[in-house]
Amino acid sequence: DMSYDYDVHPYFEGYLKGENTFKRLVEELKRQESVYPENYIKLRNLENHDFGRFTPMVKSNIDKVNNWTSLVFFLKGCTMIYAGQERLDTNRPDLFEVDPVNWSGQDISPLISTLSSIVKDDAFSRGVYNIRITDLDLFVGEYKYNQERYIGIFNVGLETGEFDISIPDGDYKNLIDDINLKVKNGYMKITNKPIIIKVK
Numbered sequence: 001d002m003s004y005d006y007d008v009h010p011y012f013e014g015y016l017k018g019e020n021t022f023k024r025l026v027e028e029l030k031r032q033e034s035v036y037p038e039n040y041i042k043l044r045n046l047e048n049h050d051f052g053r054f055t056p057m058v059k060s061n062i063d064k065v066n067n068w069t070s071l072v073f074f075l076k077g078c079t080m081i082y083a084g085q086e087r088l089d090t091n092r093p094d095l096f097e098v099d100p101v102n103w104s105g106q107d108i109s110p111l112i113s114t115l116s117s118i119v120k121d122d123a124f125s126r127g128v129y130n131i132r133i134t135d136l137d138l139f140v141g142e143y144k145y146n147q148e149r150y151i152g153i154f155n156v157g158l159e160t161g162e163f164d165i166s167i168p169d170g171d172y173k174n175l176i177d178d179i180n181l182k183v184k185n186g187y188m189k190i191t192n193k194p195i196i197i198k199v200k
Helices: 009-016 022-037 062-074 109-119
Strands: 041-043 128-132 138-145 150-156 160-166 169-174 178-185 188-189 193-200
Touching: 009 022, 022 128, 062 109, 062 138, 062 150, 169 193
Parallel strands: none
Antiparallel strands: 128 138, 138 150, 150 193, 160 188, 169 178, 178 188
């Protein structure tokens, strides 16, 4: 059993419209850990027939599309891809008439496939899940399982600079694109790329 993520959707859409902060959305995501049973499953999604297409909401900015897509896969629960989302279709289909998907748009299905593979690890269903609240438009979350941690960093606001990631210094591989990332004095440089790293 799972439920739609409609309890946080007003804050998600509110952030995209400039009506509330990203921090407010993250607070609501964190609240779900308190109000739902320990084994709850949310159906995470960026778009569906009720709310329309996501890409126009971020003015087709591919960095934002990639970060938000990665974020919904990383959140606790199950991710839904709405037909055509993998090709950034902007048409909200009619539910009652034939309304074909436009398959000619930019293809993000390789990213979706990679994310789907990453979150199949047991840590994402059995690990201890935690979200960090910051003042940046930057999502930082993690799963702890056995002696390993998966940390997700998603720069939905395209922030710049460095942030305190609080892991040992060294080089880490971004599991999404295999790019090496450096942590020095506990800080990592913020990029426009979505990041998931594994810490042993």
